Amino acid sequence: MKDAINNKLKKLNADTESIYSSLEGISEEKLQDQRYGWSIIQVLSHLNDAETASLKYMQKKVKAGDKMQNAGLGSSLRMGLTNMVLKSSLKWKAPSYISSPPTYTLNEIKSKWGETRSQIHEFVNEYPDKWLDKLVYKHPMGGRQNLERAVDSFIYHQVHHVHQINRIKKQLGL
Numbered sequence: 001m002k003d004a005i006n007n008k009l010k011k012l013n014a015d016t017e018s019i020y021s022s023l024e025g026i027s028e029e030k031l032q033d034q035r036y037g038w039s040i041i042q043v044l045s046h047l048n049d050a051e052t053a054s055l056k057y058m059q060k061k062v063k064a065g066d067k068m069q070n071a072g073l074g075s076s077l078r079m080g081l082t083n084m085v086l087k088s089s090l091k092w093k094a095p096s097y098i099s100s101p102p103t104y105t106l107n108e109i110k111s112k113w114g115e116t117r118s119q120i121h122e123f124v125n126e127y128p129d130k131w132l133d134k135l136v137y138k139h140p141m142g143g144r145q146n147l148e149r150a151v152d153s154f155i156y157h158q159v160h161h162v163h164q165i166n167r168i169k170k171q172l173g174l
Helices: 002-022 040-067 073-087 105-126 147-171
Strands: 137-139 141-146
Touching: 002 105, 002 147, 040 105, 040 137, 040 147, 073 141, 105 147, 137 147, 141 147
Parallel strands: none
Antiparallel strands: 137 141
16 A cells, blocks of 8 residues: 555656646746736645645654544545545635745745655655554545545645646736
């Protein structure tokens, strides 16, 4: 199962590299433009912040060890529905606690996000196999989930925000 999780992390990283490729040649000024809501950089910052917060939660939760609850059909169904919504291009207002993500240069966010991803990889590789079905992650909409579904949520969250990045690029005439 850990091989499957690592393969999903590879996909997540490849998808992130595709985002970066799609931004090549766009000026920092355009990447920072907030005329239409969040800037492209703020979207990237939000994705990194969400993964960072999720990792911190999992690092804390894993301290409970064997006392963590087992995943079941209900958690799987909730996350499946959540991922369907995230894959769509539907828009909704961000919760107030993330209403204004920080702004960085593209190189700064690449560095920060790269560090977050390295920490996620390390967490996954050190995570005990016997806990792979434990509820170590909590998604705001999908509820408590196991490690594999946590990584799935990162993938679908990113897919959701690619729609947003594409909308922003279109509004900016890019």
